[in-house]
Amino acid sequence: MTTNSIFPQLEIPDTLAAGPGPGNTDERVLQAFTNAGMADHMQPDVLRGMVECKFMLRSLFGTNNTYTFGVAGTGWSGLDCMFSAVMPGDTVVAFANGTFSGIDALTLNMKAATANELMVDSLNPKAASVVVIEVPHGQSVTGEMVEAALAEYKPKWAFMAHWETGSGRINDIRGFSDACERHGAMGLIDAVSSLGVENFAIDDYPGIAGWASCPQKGVLCLPLTYAPVSFTDQYIETLKASGCRTFVHHPIMEARHWGIVDGADVEKGTYHRTHSGYAVAAFHEALRITLQEGLAKRAANYVYHEAALSEAVTAMGCEVTSNMTSLVVLNLPDDMAGREMELVQACRAEGFGIWPTLSAPVQVRIGILNQLTRASITDIVNRFAEAMNKMGADLDLTAVNDRLDTYYSKSLAAE
Numbered sequence: 001m002t003t004n005s006i007f008p009q010l011e012i013p014d015t016l017a018a019g020p021g022p023g024n025t026d027e028r029v030l031q032a033f034t035n036a037g038m039a040d041h042m043q044p045d046v047l048r049g050m051v052e053c054k055f056m057l058r059s060l061f062g063t064n065n066t067y068t069f070g071v072a073g074t075g076w077s078g079l080d081c082m083f084s085a086v087m088p089g090d091t092v093v094a095f096a097n098g099t100f101s102g103i104d105a106l107t108l109n110m111k112a113a114t115a116n117e118l119m120v121d122s123l124n125p126k127a128a129s130v131v132v133i134e135v136p137h138g139q140s141v142t143g144e145m146v147e148a149a150l151a152e153y154k155p156k157w158a159f160m161a162h163w164e165t166g167s168g169r170i171n172d173i174r175g176f177s178d179a180c181e182r183h184g185a186m187g188l189i190d191a192v193s194s195l196g197v198e199n200f201a202i203d204d205y206p207g208i209a210g211w212a213s214c215p216q217k218g219v220l221c222l223p224l225t226y227a228p229v230s231f232t233d234q235y236i237e238t239l240k241a242s243g244c245r246t247f248v249h250h251p252i253m254e255a256r257h258w259g260i261v262d263g264a265d266v267e268k269g270t271y272h273r274t275h276s277g278y279a280v281a282a283f284h285e286a287l288r289i290t291l292q293e294g295l296a297k298r299a300a301n302y303v304y305h306e307a308a309l310s311e312a313v314t315a316m317g318c319e320v321t322s323n324m325t326s327l328v329v330l331n332l333p334d335d336m337a338g339r340e341m342e343l344v345q346a347c348r349a350e351g352f353g354i355w356p357t358l359s360a361p362v363q364v365r366i367g368i369l370n371q372l373t374r375a376s377i378t379d380i381v382n383r384f385a386e387a388m389n390k391m392g393a394d395l396d397l398t399a400v401n402d403r404l405d406t407y408y409s410k411s412l413a414a415e
């Protein structure tokens with residue numbers, strides 16, 4: 001490779017994104033992205049689009065929190081913004097039950113570490129003020145666990161993932177919020193996987209001060225756009241009092257471009273950083289699609305189709321250990337145990353994008369983001385069954401499809 005190499009134009013194939021996320025972006029979102037004109041970040045329609053997105057986000061999140069907006073980037077960008085209020089020496093209790101809440105706990109250790117603690121092991125600091133409660137992979141965080149830990153440590157902040165995508169587990173958000181209220185902790189939630197998939201309203205959880213999600217899972221807006229965040233007035237007051245060490249992810253400053261200034265909505269935003277009209281148009285359309293369909297209906301569709309996939313893979317001899325409705329996490333049948341990576345790689349080589357778990361134990365993850373039709377689920381099941389057969393599983397594809405047919409005709413009859 002020389003320094004003046006020019007490569008052929010990059011071509012990226014169309015694949016079926018059937019993993020934990022991203023999900024296949026909706027055609028309407030891509031249209032909105034490519035149809036947007038070139039306009040700068042202070043052009044009136046771009047600013048209006050951002051303000052409209054802010055109002056639509058409040059509907060999607062089910063909140064009156066004024067500080068509800070999008071952080072440019074992916075899930076970690078929104079989470080970093082949310083965690084920015086955590087200052088060195090702050091007391092934190094974090095619950096980790098998989099890859100993502102594990103990384104969230106790492107972030108919290110980085111934010112809460114003192115300068116000396118950070119120097120001891122800068123890539124994996126252990127802040128004395130942070131307690132991480134490790135919950136085994138495959139288990140959910142329960143309200144009892146949160147209650148016990150908050151009663152013991154009485155932290156300033158408590159953290160949990162709503163849905164832990166690494167292990168496919170739903171954690172007890174009600175128990176978490178209630179315990180935060182009882183013990184005076186400000187709750188922080190990683191809602192990267194649940195927003196747009198489950199029907200919940202954040203104002204029903206008053207113990208939680210901060211929420212962060214992502215654009216490319218339940219909201220289906222991969223063209224690098226905005227990670228939704230929402231903060232209560234208490235969070236903002238706390239942040240204002242302590243300050244934080246970031247400009248770009250400062251929740252109060254970032255909100256200004258979305259038309260939130262001094263705790264109130266203003267007609268148009270003021271400069272914080274450059275925003276892309278393409279991204280604003282795509283995100284705006286993604287929010288419109290979700291709200292037009294209705295969160296309750298979408299959530300019910302996820303439940304309905306996840307059950308079909310789950311039943312089919314169970315009939316194929318797999319053991320499902322997850323309870324999320326957008327994702328199935330499974331163990332292969334005993335005689336194929338240990339061949340998870342081989343199977344996932346074979347599927348991915350054919351454009352069928354399923355995933356392994358990213359932390360131990362090795363399991364297979366199959367997601368259904370934006371695949372909410374009988375035809376899509378049937379396609380996913382058949383691709384998976386065929387890949388297992390290529391590895392010698394000897395599954396009867398007709399029986400598998402009969403099973404799916406029975407599920408769908410029975411459920412339709414019940415409607």
Ligand SMILES: *Cc1c(COP(=O)(O)O)cnc(C)c1O
Pocket residue numbers: 021074075076077100101161163164165166190191192193214
């Ligand atoms: C996907 C995910 C993240 C990371 O989001 P990115 O968009 O990859 O930055 C964090 N937390 C959870 C629970 C996730 O599912």
